[in-house]
Amino acid sequence: MASKKAAAKRGKTAQRGSSNVFSMFEQSQIQEFKEAFGCIDQNRDGVINKSDLKETYAQLGKLNVSDEELESMLAEGKGPINFTVFLTLFGEKLNGTDPEETILAAFKLFDPNATGVVNKDEFRRLLMNQADKFTAEEVDQAFAVAPIDVAGNIDYKSLCYIITHGDEKEES
Numbered sequence: 001m002a003s004k005k006a007a008a009k010r011g012k013t014a015q016r017g018s019s020n021v022f023s024m025f026e027q028s029q030i031q032e033f034k035e036a037f038g039c040i041d042q043n044r045d046g047v048i049n050k051s052d053l054k055e056t057y058a059q060l061g062k063l064n065v066s067d068e069e070l071e072s073m074l075a076e077g078k079g080p081i082n083f084t085v086f087l088t089l090f091g092e093k094l095n096g097t098d099p100e101e102t103i104l105a106a107f108k109l110f111d112p113n114a115t116g117v118v119n120k121d122e123f124r125r126l127l128m129n130q131a132d133k134f135t136a137e138e139v140d141q142a143f144a145v146a147p148i149d150v151a152g153n154i155d156y157k158s159l160c161y162i163i164t165h166g167d168e169k170e171e172s
Helices: 002-023 027-040 050-059 067-075 083-095 100-108 120-129 136-145 156-165
Strands: 117-119 153-155
Touching (some): 002 083, 027 050, 050 067, 117 120, 120 136, 153 156
């Protein structure tokens, strides 16, 4: 019984994690990515591996791709590159989402005492007055999904997760 619950939970988690990436694209785009994935997956096993990449490069006329280059590409997937991972990698590249660690490091600059939070009002002021200035509407949109406590502080670790993985509330 417990293993059925664990399997159901894993299935739900996998589905939830992948649902965000599929919602990032229109159906026609997903079909195009599926076709591209099929072209790269030379052995048709549903996973892109080093030999698939090497063969794809060979078909494109590039025969001198080093194993290090291929391994570096595969490492971006942080595991086997199936279609969902493939789509996620392209989604991140096309939508300009930085890795969670990068976003977290940026927030830590505003948290010199390592409290895990930044003050909402101070952060609003910075967003509206520094670098690529946000409008009040843009800040309000960002804060609409931000986890803000009663003291007016943003839990930026949770916000980083929402930015990179989507908002759990959207999927309920």
